[in-house]
Amino acid sequence: MLGPDDIRFFLAVAEAPSLAAASRALDVSPPAVTQRLRALEERLGVHLVDRAGRHLALTDEGELIAERGRQILDSLGELDEALAARRGQVVGHLRIVAPLGFGRRHVAPVAAAFQAAHPQVAIDLMLSDRLGGVPAGTFDLAIHVGEIAQAAPGLIARRLAPNDRVVCAAPAYLSARGEPASPEDLRAHACIALRENDEDVTLWRFRRDGAEARIRIEPRLASNDGEVVRGWALAARGIILRSEWDVADDLRAGRLVRLLPGHALPEAPVMALLGAPNRARAARTRRFLDALAAALDPPPWRT
Incomplete structure (x- = not known):
């Protein structure tokens, strides 16, 4: 037994x-x-x-x-939650996956506030930039930055906030090397690559007036850590392609300069992926997702 x-x-x-x-x-x-x-x-x-x-x-x-066993525990959790709902409470174990940098800056504070408001909820926040390597059955909610072509079977996708990608560099770098006038000019510049997810990170795609330019960069500096890549850019080591949420403060303060503003890059919206349907319906999952959506509306990087 x-x-x-x-x-x-x-x-x-x-x-x-x-x-x-x-x-x-x-x-x-x-x-x-x-x-x-x-x-x-x-x-x-x-x-x-x-x-x-x-x-x-x-x-x-x-x-x-x-x-x-997973089915049994899920059923027991649903029973506990149904009884708690009748008492006006939110209970249970909430497992969240989020990207490293975005998770630290925007998800972790919401998780802490949510748990304080609902003491009977236990939150497990795992930070990883490789969502594809996290088994779908091991989380209730996953946060992803970037378009999702097709959610894995059993997962439900929800758009939380807009987020652009930008190409930028430090003023000191531009003083020394000049500013690229077109995407093709990037081939003559020191470009820095961020290796995250499973994307082809050395192929930068730009669109203008319906035409697309695909530029293959040859980075001399690359890292899988966004903070490292941003630090290199601030130190005038080269040009980076980063999410708006990560560099908005630096652009406003003049520490970084946005390049090629007339050329659009693929958007990278903040997306939520909900796990199995019974978990997606759980009050703790729904309420946390609503709390996170409220924290991102309007997007902090655009205020």
């Missing part, structure tokens, strides 16, 4: 790449995880996990328990 605590324990093991990772997620020692897993297998009379090598692999029985 499996209880909710057993299911939560096994899901932590199933979603971890190793027993050591599972022990960190559960905040217990690796021997304690091994001992509890062995006891669970003995009690059920089936083998749940293959532990050959450094990685874990679920057996067919383990996959069955993980799949049905």
Whole structure:
């Protein structure tokens, strides 16, 4: 017989790449995880996990328990929430995924305020610039900056706020190297690339009067961290292509200068992706999404 605590324990093991990772997620020692897993297998009379090598692999029985266990916990969560709703409360565990920089600046403050307003909600905010590498079943709400061509099956997309992309550089860089008059001029400049998501980050696309120009840059500086890339631009090391939300303050203060204003770049709106339908309907998910949308209306980077 499996209880909710057993299911939560096994899901932590199933979603971890190793027993050591599972022990960190559960905040217990690796021997304690091994001992509890062995006891669970003995009690059920089936083998749940293959532990050959450094990685874990679920057996067919383990996959069955993980799949049905998630459904059971979701159902219990819905029951708790339905009862709490009758008492006028918001409860449950809210799992959010957001990009590193945008998540730190705009999602984390809303999460803290929301949890303070709803003390019975536990929020787990994971920051990652590779949303595609996060399994859809592991989050209730994901924030993405950029157009979503097609949401993965079972996910619901909602647009939260507008956000442009801009090409910019520091005044000191432009004094030394001059200002590009056309996208083609960028080939003669020091351009800096931000490697995030799975985009082709060295292909910069511009549109003017219905015509598109595709410029392949050859960066001498590149990073997967937006703060690093922005810091290099502020230090006059080159030209960057960044989201409006990240550089709006620098543009207003004159620390960076917007380039090629007559050429449009692909928009990068702030989008929300909702997980499984039952989670999307959960009061905690809906209310947090409304709180985040309110915090982004009007967009802080345009005020």
